[in-house]
Amino acid sequence: MRALDQSALSEADQGRLAELNVSPVTVLQIGEGNFLRGFFDWMVHESRERGFFKGSVAVTQPRPTGKPKIEALAGQDGLYTLVLRGLEDGESVERKEIVSVFSEAFDPYSDWTRMIKLAVSPDLRFVVSNTTEAGLTYRPEAFTEGAPILSFPGKVAYLLYLRYLKYEGAAQRGLIFLPCELLERNGDSLRDAVLRYANDWNYPHSFRTWVKKHNRFLNSLVDRIVTGYPDAEQAETWFSEWGYRDDMLCTAEPYHLWAIEAEQELDEELPFRKAGLNVLWVEDLRPYQQRKVRILNGAHTLMTPLGILHGVDHVRELMEHEKLGAFVRATVSDEIIPTLPYPENEMRAYADTVFERYLNPYIRHRLADIAMNSISKFKVRLIPSLAYYEERGEPVPAGLVQGLAGLLRYYRVRRSGEHYEGTTFEGQRYSVRDDARALETISSIWDKADRLSEPLSDTIARLLAEQSLWGRDLSSWPSLTDSVTAIMARWAEGEIQ
Numbered sequence: 001m002r003a004l005d006q007s008a009l010s011e012a013d014q015g016r017l018a019e020l021n022v023s024p025v026t027v028l029q030i031g032e033g034n035f036l037r038g039f040f041d042w043m044v045h046e047s048r049e050r051g052f053f054k055g056s057v058a059v060t061q062p063r064p065t066g067k068p069k070i071e072a073l074a075g076q077d078g079l080y081t082l083v084l085r086g087l088e089d090g091e092s093v094e095r096k097e098i099v100s101v102f103s104e105a106f107d108p109y110s111d112w113t114r115m116i117k118l119a120v121s122p123d124l125r126f127v128v129s130n131t132t133e134a135g136l137t138y139r140p141e142a143f144t145e146g147a148p149i150l151s152f153p154g155k156v157a158y159l160l161y162l163r164y165l166k167y168e169g170a171a172q173r174g175l176i177f178l179p180c181e182l183l184e185r186n187g188d189s190l191r192d193a194v195l196r197y198a199n200d201w202n203y204p205h206s207f208r209t210w211v212k213k214h215n216r217f218l219n220s221l222v223d224r225i226v227t228g229y230p231d232a233e234q235a236e237t238w239f240s241e242w243g244y245r246d247d248m249l250c251t252a253e254p255y256h257l258w259a260i261e262a263e264q265e266l267d268e269e270l271p272f273r274k275a276g277l278n279v280l281w282v283e284d285l286r287p288y289q290q291r292k293v294r295i296l297n298g299a300h301t302l303m304t305p306l307g308i309l310h311g312v313d314h315v316r317e318l319m320e321h322e323k324l325g326a327f328v329r330a331t332v333s334d335e336i337i338p339t340l341p342y343p344e345n346e347m348r349a350y351a352d353t354v355f356e357r358y359l360n361p362y363i364r365h366r367l368a369d370i371a372m373n374s375i376s377k378f379k380v381r382l383i384p385s386l387a388y389y390e391e392r393g394e395p396v397p398a399g400l401v402q403g404l405a406g407l408l409r410y411y412r413v414r415r416s417g418e419h420y421e422g423t424t425f426e427g428q429r430y431s432v433r434d435d436a437r438a439l440e441t442i443s444s445i446w447d448k449a450d451r452l453s454e455p456l457s458d459t460i461a462r463l464l465a466e467q468s469l470w471g472r473d474l475s476s477w478p479s480l481t482d483s484v485t486a487i488m489a490r491w492a493e494g495e496i497q
Protein backbone atom coordinates (compact mmCIF):
# COMPACT_ATOMS: atom_id res chain seq x y z
CA MET A 1 0.00 0.00 0.00
CA ARG A 2 1.30 3.49 -0.78
CA ALA A 3 2.48 5.81 1.98
CA LEU A 4 0.73 9.11 2.73
CA ASP A 5 1.93 11.98 0.59
CA GLN A 6 0.28 14.84 -1.22
CA SER A 7 -1.25 12.54 -3.83
CA ALA A 8 -3.63 11.28 -1.10
CA LEU A 9 -5.18 14.76 -0.87
CA SER A 10 -8.22 15.95 -2.76
CA GLU A 11 -7.54 18.41 -5.57
CA ALA A 12 -8.66 21.32 -3.39
CA ASP A 13 -6.41 20.17 -0.54
CA GLN A 14 -3.47 19.76 -2.89
CA GLY A 15 -4.02 23.38 -3.89
CA ARG A 16 -4.05 24.38 -0.22
CA LEU A 17 -0.82 22.43 0.34
CA ALA A 18 0.85 24.20 -2.57
CA GLU A 19 -0.24 27.49 -1.01
CA LEU A 20 1.11 26.37 2.38
CA ASN A 21 4.46 25.51 0.88
CA VAL A 22 4.93 29.05 -0.35
CA SER A 23 3.60 30.63 2.85
CA PRO A 24 6.27 32.28 4.99
CA VAL A 25 7.44 30.25 7.95
CA THR A 26 6.03 32.18 10.89
CA VAL A 27 6.35 29.36 13.42
CA LEU A 28 9.44 27.42 14.42
CA GLN A 29 8.46 24.20 16.14
CA ILE A 30 10.95 22.48 18.41
CA GLY A 31 9.39 19.09 18.99
CA GLU A 32 8.25 16.44 16.56
CA GLY A 33 6.35 14.48 19.20
CA ASN A 34 2.76 13.35 19.32
CA PHE A 35 1.52 16.10 21.57
CA LEU A 36 2.33 19.05 19.35
CA ARG A 37 0.98 17.20 16.32
CA GLY A 38 -2.24 16.33 18.15
CA PHE A 39 -2.70 19.77 19.65
CA PHE A 40 -0.86 22.84 18.36
CA ASP A 41 -0.43 21.75 14.73
CA TRP A 42 -4.06 20.65 14.62
CA MET A 43 -5.03 24.13 15.89
CA VAL A 44 -2.96 25.79 13.19
CA HIS A 45 -4.54 23.46 10.64
CA GLU A 46 -8.07 24.28 11.82
CA SER A 47 -7.28 28.00 11.79
CA ARG A 48 -5.80 27.80 8.29
CA GLU A 49 -8.82 25.88 7.05
CA ARG A 50 -11.04 28.70 8.28
CA GLY A 51 -8.79 31.27 6.66
CA PHE A 52 -7.49 32.83 9.88
CA PHE A 53 -3.87 31.75 9.88
CA LYS A 54 -1.63 32.64 6.99
CA GLY A 55 1.81 31.40 7.92
CA SER A 56 3.33 27.93 7.97
CA VAL A 57 5.33 25.86 10.45
CA ALA A 58 8.92 24.56 10.23
CA VAL A 59 9.30 21.52 12.44
CA THR A 60 12.59 20.34 13.96
CA GLN A 61 13.37 17.82 16.67
CA PRO A 62 14.87 18.81 20.04
CA ARG A 63 17.21 15.84 20.36
CA PRO A 64 19.33 14.01 17.78
CA THR A 65 17.31 10.85 18.49
CA GLY A 66 14.15 12.38 17.04
CA LYS A 67 15.60 12.37 13.51
CA PRO A 68 13.66 9.33 12.17
CA LYS A 69 10.33 11.05 12.89
CA ILE A 70 11.44 14.25 11.19
CA GLU A 71 12.55 12.22 8.19
CA ALA A 72 9.25 10.36 8.16
CA LEU A 73 7.38 13.68 8.15
CA ALA A 74 9.57 15.10 5.41
CA GLY A 75 9.04 11.88 3.41
CA GLN A 76 5.26 12.39 3.70
CA ASP A 77 5.39 15.94 2.30
CA GLY A 78 4.98 17.19 5.89
CA LEU A 79 1.55 15.53 6.14
CA TYR A 80 0.11 13.27 8.81
CA THR A 81 -3.29 12.00 9.82
CA LEU A 82 -4.95 12.91 13.09
CA VAL A 83 -7.93 10.92 14.37
CA LEU A 84 -9.98 12.47 17.18
CA ARG A 85 -12.08 9.92 19.04
CA GLY A 86 -14.25 10.13 22.10
CA LEU A 87 -17.47 11.41 23.57
CA GLU A 88 -18.70 14.91 22.82
CA ASP A 89 -21.89 15.95 24.62
CA GLY A 90 -22.59 12.28 25.21
CA GLU A 91 -22.31 11.44 21.49
CA SER A 92 -19.49 9.34 20.21
CA VAL A 93 -17.40 11.02 17.53
CA GLU A 94 -14.55 9.92 15.31
CA ARG A 95 -13.06 12.61 13.07
CA LYS A 96 -10.12 12.11 10.75
CA GLU A 97 -8.09 14.88 9.19
CA ILE A 98 -4.92 15.05 7.17
CA VAL A 99 -3.08 17.86 8.88
CA SER A 100 -1.04 20.06 6.58
CA VAL A 101 0.84 22.83 8.33
CA PHE A 102 4.51 21.91 7.88
CA SER A 103 6.23 23.64 5.00
CA GLU A 104 9.60 22.44 6.32
CA ALA A 105 10.70 19.43 8.39
CA PHE A 106 14.42 19.14 9.00
CA ASP A 107 17.06 17.83 11.39
CA PRO A 108 18.79 20.82 13.04
CA TYR A 109 21.79 18.71 14.01
CA SER A 110 22.76 17.86 10.46
CA ASP A 111 21.51 21.17 9.03
CA TRP A 112 22.42 23.74 11.65
CA THR A 113 22.82 26.44 9.00
CA ARG A 114 19.18 26.05 8.04
CA MET A 115 18.16 26.41 11.66
CA ILE A 116 20.16 29.63 11.89
CA LYS A 117 18.66 30.96 8.67
CA LEU A 118 15.20 30.35 10.03
CA ALA A 119 15.99 31.94 13.38
CA VAL A 120 17.02 35.20 11.75
CA SER A 121 14.20 35.23 9.22
CA PRO A 122 12.12 38.44 9.36
CA ASP A 123 8.94 36.35 8.93
CA LEU A 124 9.47 34.29 12.06
CA ARG A 125 7.13 35.29 14.89
CA PHE A 126 6.45 32.25 17.10
CA VAL A 127 8.49 29.45 18.60
CA VAL A 128 6.42 26.56 19.92
CA SER A 129 7.99 23.69 21.80
CA ASN A 130 7.35 20.48 23.60
CA THR A 131 10.45 18.83 24.92
CA THR A 132 8.86 17.38 28.10
CA GLU A 133 9.80 18.63 31.55
CA ALA A 134 13.19 16.99 31.09
CA GLY A 135 13.95 19.12 28.04
CA LEU A 136 12.95 22.47 29.48
CA THR A 137 15.79 22.66 31.99
CA TYR A 138 19.06 24.51 32.25
CA ARG A 139 22.14 22.33 32.08
CA PRO A 140 25.53 23.96 31.66
CA GLU A 141 26.70 23.36 28.11
CA ALA A 142 29.92 24.35 26.41
CA PHE A 143 29.53 26.54 23.36
CA THR A 144 31.45 25.54 20.24
CA GLU A 145 31.33 27.93 17.30
CA GLY A 146 29.53 26.36 14.34
CA ALA A 147 28.33 23.26 16.21
CA PRO A 148 24.64 22.71 16.98
CA ILE A 149 23.60 23.31 20.55
CA LEU A 150 22.10 20.30 22.24
CA SER A 151 19.75 21.66 24.87
CA PHE A 152 16.46 23.30 23.93
CA PRO A 153 16.86 26.52 25.97
CA GLY A 154 20.53 26.70 24.94
CA LYS A 155 19.48 26.62 21.29
CA VAL A 156 16.96 29.36 21.94
CA ALA A 157 19.61 31.52 23.65
CA TYR A 158 22.06 31.22 20.80
CA LEU A 159 19.52 31.63 18.02
CA LEU A 160 17.98 34.64 19.72
CA TYR A 161 21.43 36.15 20.05
CA LEU A 162 21.97 35.83 16.30
CA ARG A 163 18.59 37.45 15.74
CA TYR A 164 19.45 40.26 18.12
CA LEU A 165 22.73 40.87 16.28
CA LYS A 166 21.14 40.77 12.85
CA TYR A 167 18.41 43.27 13.70
CA GLU A 168 20.57 45.31 16.09
CA GLY A 169 18.20 44.75 18.95
CA ALA A 170 15.11 46.05 17.11
CA ALA A 171 12.07 45.82 19.37
CA GLN A 172 9.73 44.48 16.68
CA ARG A 173 12.04 41.56 15.85
CA GLY A 174 11.43 39.89 19.21
CA LEU A 175 9.62 36.56 19.17
CA ILE A 176 6.69 35.02 21.00
CA PHE A 177 7.51 31.73 22.71
CA LEU A 178 4.82 29.18 23.42
CA PRO A 179 6.40 26.38 25.43
CA CYS A 180 3.87 23.57 25.93
CA GLU A 181 5.86 21.61 28.50
CA LEU A 182 3.85 20.84 31.60
CA LEU A 183 5.79 22.95 34.04
CA GLU A 184 4.26 25.62 36.20
CA ARG A 185 5.08 28.92 34.52
CA ASN A 186 6.69 27.22 31.57
CA GLY A 187 7.30 30.54 29.80
CA ASP A 188 9.17 31.98 32.77
CA SER A 189 11.23 28.78 33.02
CA LEU A 190 12.25 29.04 29.39
CA ARG A 191 13.16 32.74 29.70
CA ASP A 192 15.18 32.12 32.88
CA ALA A 193 17.09 29.24 31.30
CA VAL A 194 17.80 31.32 28.19
CA LEU A 195 19.20 34.11 30.35
CA ARG A 196 21.42 31.69 32.20
CA TYR A 197 22.96 30.48 28.94
CA ALA A 198 23.36 34.11 27.85
CA ASN A 199 25.28 34.67 31.03
CA ASP A 200 27.43 31.54 30.62
CA TRP A 201 28.32 32.50 27.07
CA ASN A 202 29.06 36.13 27.97
CA TYR A 203 26.43 37.70 25.76
CA PRO A 204 26.18 41.44 26.39
CA HIS A 205 23.87 42.93 28.95
CA SER A 206 21.98 44.75 26.19
CA PHE A 207 21.07 41.36 24.68
CA ARG A 208 19.63 40.16 27.97
CA THR A 209 17.63 43.36 28.22
CA TRP A 210 16.29 42.81 24.67
CA VAL A 211 15.35 39.22 25.54
CA LYS A 212 13.34 40.38 28.55
CA LYS A 213 11.81 43.46 27.02
CA HIS A 214 11.06 42.55 23.45
CA ASN A 215 10.47 38.80 23.50
CA ARG A 216 7.48 37.20 25.11
CA PHE A 217 7.72 33.90 26.92
CA LEU A 218 4.07 33.03 27.47
CA ASN A 219 3.05 30.90 30.39
CA SER A 220 0.36 28.49 29.36
CA LEU A 221 -1.39 25.29 30.25
CA VAL A 222 -2.23 22.70 27.63
CA ASP A 223 -4.84 20.01 28.06
CA ARG A 224 -5.68 17.23 25.66
CA ILE A 225 -4.99 13.53 25.94
CA VAL A 226 -2.94 12.75 22.86
CA THR A 227 -2.40 9.04 22.51
CA GLY A 228 -0.14 8.99 19.45
CA TYR A 229 0.11 6.05 17.10
CA PRO A 230 -2.66 3.53 17.80
CA ASP A 231 -2.36 -0.21 18.29
CA ALA A 232 -1.19 -2.04 15.17
CA GLU A 233 -4.56 -3.70 14.54
CA GLN A 234 -6.43 -0.40 14.59
CA ALA A 235 -3.81 1.25 12.39
CA GLU A 236 -4.05 -1.54 9.79
CA THR A 237 -7.85 -1.29 9.74
CA TRP A 238 -7.67 2.42 9.09
CA PHE A 239 -4.94 2.10 6.46
CA SER A 240 -7.04 -0.38 4.44
CA GLU A 241 -10.02 1.97 4.74
CA TRP A 242 -8.02 5.05 3.68
CA GLY A 243 -5.90 3.39 1.00
CA TYR A 244 -2.59 4.71 2.39
CA ARG A 245 -0.21 4.04 5.26
CA ASP A 246 0.88 6.77 7.63
CA ASP A 247 3.85 6.27 9.97
CA MET A 248 3.08 9.57 11.64
CA LEU A 249 -0.58 8.78 12.35
CA CYS A 250 -1.69 10.29 15.64
CA THR A 251 -4.82 9.85 17.79
CA ALA A 252 -6.28 12.09 20.48
CA GLU A 253 -9.44 12.85 22.39
CA PRO A 254 -11.72 15.63 21.04
CA TYR A 255 -11.47 17.60 24.32
CA HIS A 256 -8.90 20.38 24.23
CA LEU A 257 -8.08 23.44 26.31
CA TRP A 258 -5.21 25.88 26.03
CA ALA A 259 -5.14 28.52 28.76
CA ILE A 260 -2.58 31.19 27.95
CA GLU A 261 -1.61 33.97 30.35
CA ALA A 262 -1.76 36.94 28.01
CA GLU A 263 -4.07 39.70 26.83
CA GLN A 264 -6.82 38.69 24.43
CA GLU A 265 -5.54 41.12 21.80
CA LEU A 266 -3.07 38.37 20.91
CA ASP A 267 -6.00 36.78 19.12
CA GLU A 268 -5.07 39.00 16.22
CA GLU A 269 -1.75 37.22 15.81
CA LEU A 270 -2.75 33.79 17.05
CA PRO A 271 -6.34 33.52 15.88
CA PHE A 272 -7.22 30.21 17.50
CA ARG A 273 -10.24 31.53 19.37
CA LYS A 274 -11.54 33.15 16.24
CA ALA A 275 -11.29 29.74 14.61
CA GLY A 276 -13.61 28.39 17.32
CA LEU A 277 -10.96 26.58 19.35
CA ASN A 278 -11.03 26.31 23.13
CA VAL A 279 -8.21 28.75 23.80
CA LEU A 280 -8.51 31.03 26.83
CA TRP A 281 -6.52 34.22 27.38
CA VAL A 282 -6.30 34.40 31.15
CA GLU A 283 -4.90 36.81 33.71
CA ASP A 284 -3.91 34.15 36.20
CA LEU A 285 -3.00 30.70 35.02
CA ARG A 286 -2.37 29.20 38.39
CA PRO A 287 -5.79 27.69 39.12
CA TYR A 288 -5.95 26.00 35.68
CA GLN A 289 -2.42 24.80 36.02
CA GLN A 290 -2.58 23.45 39.50
CA ARG A 291 -5.81 21.52 39.21
CA LYS A 292 -4.75 19.95 35.94
CA VAL A 293 -1.16 19.10 36.77
CA ARG A 294 -1.93 17.86 40.28
CA ILE A 295 -5.13 15.95 39.46
CA LEU A 296 -5.03 14.79 35.83
CA ASN A 297 -1.28 14.47 35.33
CA GLY A 298 -0.66 13.61 38.97
CA ALA A 299 -3.05 10.67 38.77
CA HIS A 300 -1.42 9.50 35.52
CA THR A 301 2.03 9.60 37.09
CA LEU A 302 0.69 7.92 40.22
CA MET A 303 -0.93 5.03 38.36
CA THR A 304 1.75 4.41 35.73
CA PRO A 305 4.62 2.71 37.59
CA LEU A 306 2.21 0.63 39.67
CA GLY A 307 0.16 -0.28 36.61
CA ILE A 308 3.21 -1.40 34.64
CA LEU A 309 4.53 -3.39 37.61
CA HIS A 310 1.16 -5.16 37.77
CA GLY A 311 1.22 -5.90 34.03
CA VAL A 312 -1.52 -3.39 33.14
CA ASP A 313 -1.01 -1.70 29.75
CA HIS A 314 -3.55 1.10 29.41
CA VAL A 315 -5.14 3.86 31.45
CA ARG A 316 -8.70 2.63 30.92
CA GLU A 317 -7.74 -0.93 31.85
CA LEU A 318 -6.17 0.42 35.03
CA MET A 319 -9.20 2.51 35.94
CA GLU A 320 -11.35 -0.60 35.45
CA HIS A 321 -9.01 -2.71 37.61
CA GLU A 322 -10.81 -3.37 40.88
CA LYS A 323 -7.94 -2.51 43.20
CA LEU A 324 -5.79 -0.13 41.17
CA GLY A 325 -8.75 1.89 39.87
CA ALA A 326 -10.09 2.30 43.41
CA PHE A 327 -6.60 3.20 44.63
CA VAL A 328 -6.28 6.03 42.06
CA ARG A 329 -9.74 7.44 42.80
CA ALA A 330 -9.20 7.33 46.57
CA THR A 331 -5.74 8.90 46.41
CA VAL A 332 -6.98 11.76 44.23
CA SER A 333 -10.05 12.31 46.29
CA ASP A 334 -8.69 11.89 49.81
CA GLU A 335 -5.06 12.95 49.45
CA ILE A 336 -4.51 15.17 46.39
CA ILE A 337 -7.68 17.29 46.31
CA PRO A 338 -7.30 18.44 49.96
CA THR A 339 -3.89 19.91 49.08
CA LEU A 340 -5.37 22.31 46.52
CA PRO A 341 -6.38 25.82 47.58
CA TYR A 342 -9.66 25.82 45.63
CA PRO A 343 -13.28 24.93 46.49
CA GLU A 344 -13.41 21.22 47.13
CA ASN A 345 -16.65 20.66 45.21
CA GLU A 346 -15.12 22.24 42.09
CA MET A 347 -12.04 20.06 42.39
CA ARG A 348 -14.20 16.95 42.82
CA ALA A 349 -16.25 17.86 39.77
CA TYR A 350 -13.04 18.36 37.79
CA ALA A 351 -11.65 15.01 39.00
CA ASP A 352 -14.88 13.30 37.89
CA THR A 353 -14.50 14.68 34.36
CA VAL A 354 -10.89 13.51 34.35
CA PHE A 355 -11.90 9.97 35.35
CA GLU A 356 -14.49 10.04 32.57
CA ARG A 357 -11.80 11.08 30.08
CA TYR A 358 -9.56 8.27 31.33
CA LEU A 359 -12.42 5.86 30.62
CA ASN A 360 -12.89 7.11 27.04
CA PRO A 361 -13.72 3.84 25.27
CA TYR A 362 -12.22 5.01 21.98
CA ILE A 363 -8.71 5.74 23.02
CA ARG A 364 -6.07 3.44 24.39
CA HIS A 365 -3.59 5.52 26.34
CA ARG A 366 -0.51 3.41 26.96
CA LEU A 367 1.03 3.54 30.41
CA ALA A 368 4.37 2.88 28.72
CA ASP A 369 4.03 6.24 26.95
CA ILE A 370 3.05 8.14 30.07
CA ALA A 371 5.99 6.49 31.86
CA MET A 372 8.62 8.39 29.86
CA ASN A 373 10.62 10.76 32.12
CA SER A 374 8.57 9.77 35.16
CA ILE A 375 11.17 11.12 37.59
CA SER A 376 10.81 14.72 36.49
CA LYS A 377 7.05 14.20 36.14
CA PHE A 378 6.81 12.91 39.72
CA LYS A 379 8.77 15.92 40.91
CA VAL A 380 6.39 18.39 39.28
CA ARG A 381 3.09 16.53 39.46
CA LEU A 382 3.14 14.66 42.77
CA ILE A 383 5.86 15.98 45.07
CA PRO A 384 3.93 19.23 45.68
CA SER A 385 1.05 17.11 47.03
CA LEU A 386 3.40 15.11 49.25
CA ALA A 387 5.13 18.32 50.39
CA TYR A 388 1.80 19.80 51.53
CA TYR A 389 1.67 17.20 54.33
CA GLU A 390 5.34 17.44 55.20
CA GLU A 391 5.11 21.23 55.52
CA ARG A 392 2.29 20.78 58.02
CA GLY A 393 4.27 18.27 60.04
CA GLU A 394 1.89 15.47 59.04
CA PRO A 395 2.95 12.09 57.66
CA VAL A 396 2.55 11.73 53.90
CA PRO A 397 -0.67 9.72 53.47
CA ALA A 398 -0.70 6.09 52.37
CA GLY A 399 -1.75 6.43 48.71
CA LEU A 400 0.94 8.98 47.88
CA VAL A 401 3.54 6.91 49.72
CA GLN A 402 2.47 3.88 47.70
CA GLY A 403 2.85 5.92 44.50
CA LEU A 404 6.39 6.90 45.49
CA ALA A 405 7.24 3.32 46.39
CA GLY A 406 5.84 2.23 43.00
CA LEU A 407 8.06 4.76 41.26
CA LEU A 408 11.19 3.58 43.07
CA ARG A 409 10.35 -0.05 42.38
CA TYR A 410 9.68 0.75 38.70
CA TYR A 411 13.09 2.44 38.51
CA ARG A 412 14.87 -0.56 40.00
CA VAL A 413 16.72 -0.85 36.73
CA ARG A 414 19.84 -2.36 35.26
CA ARG A 415 21.68 -1.18 32.23
CA SER A 416 21.32 -3.51 29.28
CA GLY A 417 23.26 -2.20 26.29
CA GLU A 418 21.76 1.17 25.39
CA HIS A 419 18.70 0.60 27.60
CA TYR A 420 17.75 0.44 31.23
CA GLU A 421 15.51 -2.47 32.12
CA GLY A 422 13.30 -3.25 35.08
CA THR A 423 11.08 -6.24 35.84
CA THR A 424 7.40 -6.36 36.74
CA PHE A 425 6.07 -8.19 39.80
CA GLU A 426 5.59 -11.19 37.50
CA GLY A 427 9.16 -10.99 36.18
CA GLN A 428 8.42 -9.46 32.75
CA ARG A 429 11.05 -7.05 31.49
CA TYR A 430 10.31 -3.49 30.51
CA SER A 431 12.52 -0.71 29.30
CA VAL A 432 12.61 2.64 31.12
CA ARG A 433 13.00 5.89 29.19
CA ASP A 434 14.29 8.83 31.16
CA ASP A 435 17.07 11.33 31.38
CA ALA A 436 20.38 9.42 31.08
CA ARG A 437 21.84 11.02 34.19
CA ALA A 438 18.80 10.22 36.30
CA LEU A 439 18.86 6.60 35.13
CA GLU A 440 22.58 6.31 35.80
CA THR A 441 22.17 7.76 39.31
CA ILE A 442 19.33 5.41 40.23
CA SER A 443 20.77 2.27 38.67
CA SER A 444 24.12 2.80 40.36
CA ILE A 445 22.41 3.15 43.76
CA TRP A 446 20.51 -0.11 43.22
CA ASP A 447 23.59 -1.77 41.82
CA LYS A 448 25.68 -0.88 44.86
CA ALA A 449 22.87 -2.00 47.17
CA ASP A 450 22.84 -5.42 45.49
CA ARG A 451 26.61 -5.78 45.55
CA LEU A 452 26.87 -4.88 49.24
CA SER A 453 23.61 -6.57 50.26
CA GLU A 454 22.69 -3.24 51.80
CA PRO A 455 19.60 -3.07 54.07
CA LEU A 456 16.62 -1.91 51.98
CA SER A 457 15.99 1.09 54.23
CA ASP A 458 19.52 2.40 53.52
CA THR A 459 18.98 2.12 49.77
CA ILE A 460 15.61 3.86 49.98
CA ALA A 461 17.14 6.62 52.11
CA ARG A 462 19.90 7.10 49.56
CA LEU A 463 17.43 7.27 46.70
CA LEU A 464 15.20 9.72 48.55
CA ALA A 465 18.20 11.86 49.49
CA GLU A 466 19.16 12.34 45.84
CA GLN A 467 18.42 16.04 45.30
CA SER A 468 19.31 15.79 41.61
CA LEU A 469 16.15 13.69 41.21
CA TRP A 470 13.66 15.41 43.48
CA GLY A 471 15.03 18.92 43.87
CA ARG A 472 15.16 18.33 47.63
CA ASP A 473 16.21 15.75 50.18
CA LEU A 474 13.16 13.57 50.75
CA SER A 475 15.02 11.29 53.15
CA SER A 476 14.89 14.07 55.75
CA TRP A 477 11.09 13.93 55.88
CA PRO A 478 10.07 12.15 59.09
CA SER A 479 8.83 8.59 58.52
CA LEU A 480 8.83 8.74 54.69
CA THR A 481 11.84 6.43 54.29
CA ASP A 482 10.31 3.93 56.73
CA SER A 483 6.88 3.98 55.09
CA VAL A 484 8.31 3.51 51.59
CA THR A 485 10.65 0.78 52.83
CA ALA A 486 7.76 -1.09 54.47
CA ILE A 487 5.85 -1.20 51.17
CA MET A 488 8.90 -2.19 49.13
CA ALA A 489 9.74 -4.92 51.65
CA ARG A 490 6.24 -6.37 51.30
CA TRP A 491 6.62 -6.38 47.52
CA ALA A 492 10.01 -8.05 47.83
CA GLU A 493 8.27 -10.77 49.87
CA GLY A 494 5.84 -11.27 47.00
CA GLU A 495 2.89 -9.46 48.62
CA ILE A 496 1.83 -7.32 45.72
CA GLN A 497 -1.82 -6.49 46.37
Ligand SMILES: NC(=O)c1ccc[n+]([C@@H]2O[C@H](COP(=O)([O-])OP(=O)(O)OC[C@H]3O[C@@H](n4cnc5c(N)ncnc54)[C@H](O)[C@@H]3O)[C@@H](O)[C@H]2O)c1
Nearest residue numbers: 031032033034035062066131132134135181182224225226
Ligand atom coordinates in the same frame (compact mmCIF):
# COMPACT_ATOMS: atom_id res chain seq x y z
N1 LIG B 1 0.47 13.41 25.08
C1 LIG B 1 -0.32 14.16 25.80
O1 LIG B 1 -1.48 13.82 26.04
C2 LIG B 1 0.16 15.47 26.35
C3 LIG B 1 -0.77 16.36 26.83
C4 LIG B 1 -0.33 17.54 27.40
C5 LIG B 1 1.01 17.80 27.44
N2 LIG B 1 1.90 16.92 26.95
C6 LIG B 1 3.32 17.28 26.98
O2 LIG B 1 3.99 16.45 26.08
C7 LIG B 1 5.06 15.74 26.69
C8 LIG B 1 5.14 14.36 26.07
O3 LIG B 1 5.17 14.50 24.69
P1 LIG B 1 4.42 13.60 23.66
O4 LIG B 1 3.16 13.09 24.21
O5 LIG B 1 4.41 14.39 22.43
O6 LIG B 1 5.43 12.39 23.59
P2 LIG B 1 6.45 12.04 22.41
O7 LIG B 1 7.28 10.93 22.95
O8 LIG B 1 5.74 11.83 21.16
O9 LIG B 1 7.33 13.35 22.29
C9 LIG B 1 8.22 13.76 23.28
C10 LIG B 1 9.03 14.91 22.73
O10 LIG B 1 9.87 15.39 23.75
C11 LIG B 1 11.24 15.29 23.33
N3 LIG B 1 12.06 14.97 24.50
C12 LIG B 1 11.92 13.94 25.37
N4 LIG B 1 12.87 14.01 26.33
C13 LIG B 1 13.62 15.12 26.04
C14 LIG B 1 14.76 15.72 26.63
N5 LIG B 1 15.34 15.20 27.70
N6 LIG B 1 15.27 16.83 26.05
C15 LIG B 1 14.71 17.37 24.94
N7 LIG B 1 13.62 16.84 24.33
C16 LIG B 1 13.10 15.72 24.88
C17 LIG B 1 11.26 14.22 22.28
O11 LIG B 1 12.38 14.37 21.44
C18 LIG B 1 9.94 14.51 21.58
O12 LIG B 1 10.05 15.58 20.71
C19 LIG B 1 4.74 15.80 28.12
O13 LIG B 1 5.83 15.69 28.98
C20 LIG B 1 4.01 17.10 28.26
O14 LIG B 1 4.98 18.11 28.45
C21 LIG B 1 1.50 15.78 26.39
Ligand SMILES: O=P(O)(O)OC[C@@H](O)[C@@H](O)[C@H](O)[C@H](O)CO
Nearest residue numbers: 222223224225226297300369370
Ligand atom coordinates in the same frame (compact mmCIF):
# COMPACT_ATOMS: atom_id res chain seq x y z
O1 LIG C 1 2.37 13.91 28.17
P1 LIG C 1 3.21 13.51 29.31
O2 LIG C 1 4.05 12.36 28.92
O3 LIG C 1 3.92 14.63 29.93
O4 LIG C 1 2.26 13.04 30.47
C1 LIG C 1 1.39 12.00 30.29
C2 LIG C 1 -0.04 12.45 30.55
O5 LIG C 1 -0.19 12.80 31.90
C3 LIG C 1 -0.41 13.65 29.72
O6 LIG C 1 -0.07 13.42 28.41
C4 LIG C 1 -1.90 13.96 29.78
O7 LIG C 1 -2.62 13.01 29.08
C5 LIG C 1 -2.13 15.32 29.20
O8 LIG C 1 -1.38 16.26 29.91
C6 LIG C 1 -3.59 15.71 29.14
O9 LIG C 1 -3.67 17.05 28.78
